[in-house]
Amino acid sequence: KAGVTQTPRYLIKTRGQQVTLSCSPISGHRSVSWYQQTPGQGLQFLFEYFSETQRNKGNFPGRFSGRQFSNSRSEMNVSTLELGDSALYLCASSSSGGDTGELFFGEGSRLTVL
Amino acid sequence: GENVEQHPSTLSVQEGDSAVIKCTYSDSASNYFPWYKQELGKGPQLIIDIRSNVGEKKDQRIAVTLNKTAKHFSLHITETQPEDSAVYFCAAREPGGKLIFGQGTELSVKP
Numbered sequence: 001k002a003g004v005t006q007t008p009r010y011l012i013k014t015r016g017q018q019v020t021l022s023c024s025p026i027s028g029h030r031s032v033s034w035y036q037q038t039p040g041q042g043l044q045f046l047f048e049y050f051s052e053t054q055r056n057k058g059n060f061p062g063r064f065s066g067r068q069f070s071n072s073r074s075e076m077n078v079s080t081l082e083l084g085d086s087a088l089y090l091c092a093s094s095s096s097g098g099d100t101g102e103l104f105f106g107e108g109s110r111l112t113v114l
Numbered sequence: 115g116e117n118v119e120q121h122p123s124t125l126s127v128q129e130g131d132s133a134v135i136k137c138t139y140s141d142s143a144s145n146y147f148p149w150y151k152q153e154l155g156k157g158p159q160l161i162i163d164i165r166s167n168v169g170e171k172k173d174q175r176i177a178v179t180l181n182k183t184a185k186h187f188s189l190h191i192t193e194t195q196p197e198d199s200a201v202y203f204c205a206a207r208e209p210g211g212k213l214i215f216g217q218g219t220e221l222s223v224k225p
Contacts, residue, residue, distance in 0.1 A: 004157070033213070042120070042217035043158070043203060056212045059115075090157055102148070103213060105157030 002027065004106035006091050012112045018079040021109045025072050025093030031055075031101060032074040034066060037088040037108070046089075049074055078111075086113045116141040116208045120216025127194050128224055135219045137204035138186040146207035147180060147187045152218075153200045161202075162189070194223045 005024040013019050025032050033056075034046040045058035049068035066076040072093075078085055088108040094101030117140040127133050139147075145166040150158035164171045164178045164187065171178050175194075180187040191198055204216045 035215070040123075040217065043215040045212055045214060048211065056210060058212075092157070102160050102163070103150075103158075105150075105159065107155065107157050 004091055004093050004104055006089075006106035006109050008109060009107065010110050010112075012114060013081050014114050015081055015083060017081050018077060019081060019111060020075055020077045021089055021091075021111075023074045023076075023091030023093075023106060025074070025091075026104055029093035029095050029104070030072055031094045031096060032068055032072065033092045033094075033103060034074070034076050035090045035092065036060075037090055038086075043090065046076065081113045083113050086111060116144055116206050116212070116214040118204060118206050118214050118216040120204050120219060122219060123217065124220045124222070126222045126224065129194060129196060131194055133189075133191045133194055133198070133221055133223075135189045135202055135204065135221070136186060137188070137206075137216050138184075139206040139214075140185065141206070141208055142182075142185060143209045144206040145209065146213075147178070148205050148207075148213075149176075149178060149189050150203045150205065150215075151200045152203065158203055191221075194221075196223050196225050199223045 007022045031050045033048040035043040048056040052068045063079045068074045090108045092103035092105045120137045148163035151161045152158040177190040202219045207213045
């Protein structure tokens with residue numbers, strides 16, 4: 001069974017640009033969550049999608065957005081990039097989310113903003 | 115919302131010693147507490163979890179304890195090995211499903 005796939009793995013952008021990251025969950029998983037990982041801050045929750053609907057949202061500005069498609073694949077977008085957006089963005093899928101679903105993480109997309 | 119504090123941020127032990135990582139959470143309604151291990155260049159992977167109706171759970175060299183009254187839970191690794199070197203994250207799941215992580219502990223096991 002293929003794991004969670006994130007693309008691209010690495011990317012470099014400049015301030016003010018926008019970026020779109022993609023996540024393909026494990027087959028059959030309907031929940032996709034996104035996290036931002038930075039040194040010292042751990043994993044900070046961005047949002048969770050289940051069956052194309054945003055089910056939970058973290059405390060990030062509106063520049064961070066996401067969506068989920070009917071095949072459960074998800075994208076997140078960051079507009080008007082700032083230096084502080086440099087981070088590893090992790091996607092995780094689970095079969096149901098909610099109170100019982102184990103999260104399976106991808107290897108992340110490392111974004112560098114110059 | 116939920117807030118999870120994790121200590122220590124770094125931990126160095128000799129091979130064969132035990133390692134303990136502690137976390138506290140703020141929302142008494144949180145009901146699920148997993149621990150994830152992240153190796154270099156990889157995404158976090160679940161190693162053990164505990165639900166709020168259980169006080170302790172063991173899986174070979176790894177154990178987790180939960181004190182609901184004090185709102186803290188701990189990861190215990192016995193007989194540490196070099197391959198245990200990684201970053202460990204605790205987390206707490208809010209009733210609404212959001213999984214909130216601690217800041218991480220970088221464990222180094224010296225041979």
